[in-house]
Amino acid sequence: MDKLINNTTISLIHGDITIVKFDAIVNAANSTLMGGGGVDGAIHSAGGEDILNECKKIIKKIGSLPTGEAVITTAGKLPSKFVIHTVGPIWRGGRNNEAQLLMNSYNNSLKLAIQNGVKTIAFPSISTGVYRYPVQEASEIAISTILNYCKENNFEKIAMVLYSKDFYNIYAQTFETILQKWDGVKKVCKL
Numbered sequence: 792m793d794k795l796i797n798n799t800t801i802s803l804i805h806g807d808i809t810i811v812k813f814d815a816i817v818n819a820a821n822s823t824l825m826g827g828g829g830v831d832g833a834i835h836s837a838g839g840e841d842i843l844n845e846c847k848k849i850i851k852k853i854g855s856l857p858t859g860e861a862v863i864t865t866a867g868k869l870p871s872k873f874v875i876h877t878v879g880p881i882w883r884g885g886r887n888n889e890a891q892l893l894m895n896s897y898n899n900s901l902k903l904a905i906q907n908g909v910k911t912i913a914f915p916s917i918s919t920g921v922y923r924y925p926v927q928e929a930s931e932i933a934i935s936t937i938l939n940y941c942k943e944n945n946f947e948k949i950a951m952v953l954y955s956k957d958f959y960n961i962y963a964q965t966f967e968t969i970l971q972k973w974d975g976v977k978k979v980c981k982l
């Protein structure tokens with residue numbers, strides 16, 4: 792599903808983020824940046840050791856990456872140019888600042904992308920796997936945070952790459968619902 796919003800195309804894609812070609816893809820990492828399971832494991836195994844070596848250098852400097860923050864590396868053997876690594880919150884029932892932290896992950900990734908001249912960026916559904924964030928709530932945060940960036944025309948394309956059809960359908964429904972009441976839409980076209 793593609794929609795053009797104020798000159799930014801917002802895409803929902805059902806698939807594997809390691810095979811798409813964007814300026815940057817986002818990794819749902821952990822604070823060690825040393826890889827793991829889920830999308831993190833898939834990105835490191837498809838991208839090769841260059842990504843891990845850059846992550847090691849970053850960790851040497853900063854110790855660990857706090858939840859909600861983001862850092863950038865090259866993308867090794869992946870088709871994209873950069874990987875932006877962010878750490879989403881672990882779901883602990885919803886009263887531990889999880890929503891704000893998840894929003895920070897999206898916002899800080901987008902900010903870092905702009906600083907690096909990224910025009911097209913793809914996100915996985917951060918925190919909704921191993922970190923157990925409920926997907927309905929996570930989709931509302933992801934879509935509304937991304938839409939806010941379309942009030943300015945910083946990006947050509949922002950995509951959510953959803954690994955399962957169920958998650959894709961939830962994101963698609965959330966996207967429609969938010970668009971109906973969103974006040975930042977100056978121009979919306981179905982592509």
Ligand code: AR6
Binds near residue numbers: 806807821921954955
């Ligand atoms: N492409 C797109 N999405 C994917 C892919 C893929 N190749 N593989 C999985 N997903 P998760 P988290 C989806 O667990 O919840 C790691 O071990 C998956 O279906 O990857 O933020 C890290 O090292 C889910 O919807 O990330 C951390 O320790 C979404 O990506 C921890 O997991 C996120 O699931 C982070 O947990």
